Amino acid sequence: MSLLEVEALTVRFGGLTAVNEVSFSVEEGMIAGLIGPNGAGKTTCFSLITGFLPPSGGRVRFRGRPLTGLPPHRIAREGVARTFQKTSLFPRLTVRENVMIGEQARLVPRVWPALARTAAQRRELTAVRERAVDVLDLVAMSAVLDVEARTLSYGEQRHLAIAIALASRPALLLLDEPAAGLTPTESRRLMELIERIRRSGVTVLLVEHDMKVVMGICDRIVVLDHGQKIAEGAPREIRRHPDVIRVYLGEATG
């Protein structure tokens, strides 16, 4: 059984079919890539998988359990985390607080114990604070713990977004264009980070335009064009696939 199974996923907006019967699966421990020209429907797929968009048809299964129709916060609780194409943070909270919020997927904050300030509550809060530091270590950001998120540089903000997603200890991490706007050095560091993440036991599915990153770390690649899957396979197969080459002709990629 694959970790993530996407079956005939479809979504229609009025007359436009943005995602058309897309099917693929992601195995545990894999780093998978979802690529395609602009407007192919990649981010839409992410939104469908993570519950931000209801599908018009098809199914998504995670660890054998159905994900379709669940609201985003429940899907996060099941163990699927995502980042957003446009860097999404909690701007006026500190770096540490940002990550602490990511951990909420693992706990269920309860009102009455919070009011009563039970010993268990206080222990939980301390544990959350400490775990946040561990996650920030993984993304190499522990130096800036108590700085407001909105004051970070672009690259640091992207790392923070990943940290927030990791804080929920997902089994599957969806990264939406993590390399966007990064310098070549930063991209290389990102690739190392994603490898570290995989080694810590998290499966990764990423949407990306930067071919160096995709070809460099992905085990498996799915190619979309105009909402449909046109190819799937290992990087060297995809590199030589005639349909993929045709679709990307004229596109300036890395």
Next chain:
Amino acid sequence: MTIVVLQQVVNGVTIGVVYALIAIGLTLVFGILDVINFAHGEFYMLGAFLTYSLTVGLGLDYFVALAVTIVGSAGAGLIAERLAVRPLKGRHMFTVVLSTLGLSIFLQNGALLLWGPDPREIELAWGGRPLVLGGVVITFLRLAVLAMGAALMIALTWFIRRTRWGMAMRAVAGNRDAAALMGIPVDRVYAITFAVGTGIAGVAGGLLGAMFTIEPTMGEWAVVKAFCVVVMGGMGNLPGAVLGGIILGVAESLGAGFLPGGASYKDGIGYAILIVVLLYSPQGLFGRGA
């Protein structure tokens, strides 16, 4: 029986046209400035008092007074925009809401101070004369209100479609930054939009003020109606506001006539519609527009 229904409908359409006029200003300001002007009703009220002062106080002809009222209300709107809205550009929407609430308190109590709480009336000699069309009675005043309302709406449509300022307004409503980049003086467009909105509200006050009584708190009632209509028609949607106003007027009229205990809950009809629309179709029955 049909005659009774028809009569209610005719009454409802007349009031509905006035509702539409009040709402047009509100929806215009929201569509173009992204501001909800809670003081909108007060400009309606001021317009009513202005018309009253001109006709009863100075003895001017009613229609001349209305013309002066449009200009006066628009002028007041320009001042208000400069003081209470423009300085808050870029700040959170709530601050502007609160500022217009403050303005509303200021204007309402200012009117109370100037004119006192007693209700006034504009008596027009020719107003009460009835015209009977196939069993349905309509007074000359109401006919005049209908005609003037329609004329104003046509004039506004022409202004927005055919003049340069109208095009500027539409551009800003569509994409403010792009409009600014193309050299459109956004601040001035805001000011003019606001003034147009308050001007129309003012003349609506003058029209409705001749039909019913005038007193300083009438603005509260008006702004609520305007909200109902704007929500129904879709924020920023002008034809929607017209349709919404008429629908509200007719719904209230029929409701008051036929529902048990209808008269006292008449205002509640508007609120009920407002809530139902917001919960099931927040973008309005006719969708957003500009």
Next chain:
Amino acid sequence: MPTARTAAGVGGVAAAVALPLLLSGPYHRHVLVLAGLFVLMALGFDLVLGYLGELSLGHAAFFGIGAYTTALLTRNFGVPFPVDLLLAAAVTGFFGVLIGAPSLRLKGPYFAIVTFGFAEILRLIVLNWTSVTRGPMGLPDIPHIGLGPFRVHTELGYYYLVLGLIGVAILVTRRLLDSTVGHAFLAIRENEELAAAAGIPTFRFKLIAFVIGMIFTGAAGSIYARYVHFVDPTALSFYYTVTVVSMVIVGGQGSIAGTVLGALVFTLVPEYLRVAERARLVIFGAFLMAAIVFMPEGLRGLWRRARQGRPDRVPA
């Protein structure tokens, strides 16, 4: 906790307790009682505005529900204190769920308008359901608070009672905010979409904050009914909503000190403006506009800038 803040807090409490004893005359104490009630309402409102980021314009309705519940329970059923207070809080909480559940699906201006609509419908019902509420004539002769041998019937007595309730409200608010629940609220305010993606059931938490905030308000209404012995539909008037909104926004949202400050300013200013009786509200309106234009971060922001020369930071 930094010692400066603790010192300020202790100082504030001491001042609050001592204040009415320093003032002579029942009128000033009366103003303090009113201020206290408004602080309670404002704390409830700030929970929704400052910590969730949503503007609710239905505040006055919940105040009125609390007041009318107490009025009806004490007049018709002789319910004693504090049972009526608890029941008033419960009823307000119930209406909070009733109105909050559909409304919180909306955001921004739509949420503001729909809460306004609900509040006005409630006001109309109270105004017209004369068999129960006696309509505009109101419900008079609401008894004072009697707890065994103790009777609360002076301004001083009510003041300390209200102070006690404010203390409870602040305790509840602080406890909530200092926990994972509070973090969830802040996350929702800062970025609701991300909060949902991070696993927070946003709708549930918005509703919780809303209901708690409205319970504070209903409690204020309940005490108000006892204090003035009379309740009529003007208790639900929009004016109270505007006043509370002003207090929180001008005082500084998302901060307890700011809310208290704002509540004090906005109770004292209109009351002491009574000398200019007829122009009172005109001045108030102008004052409100000026305050918003010239104090973008509220009174608290002004205070912080003066002390540190740094723009306001959100307390977490």
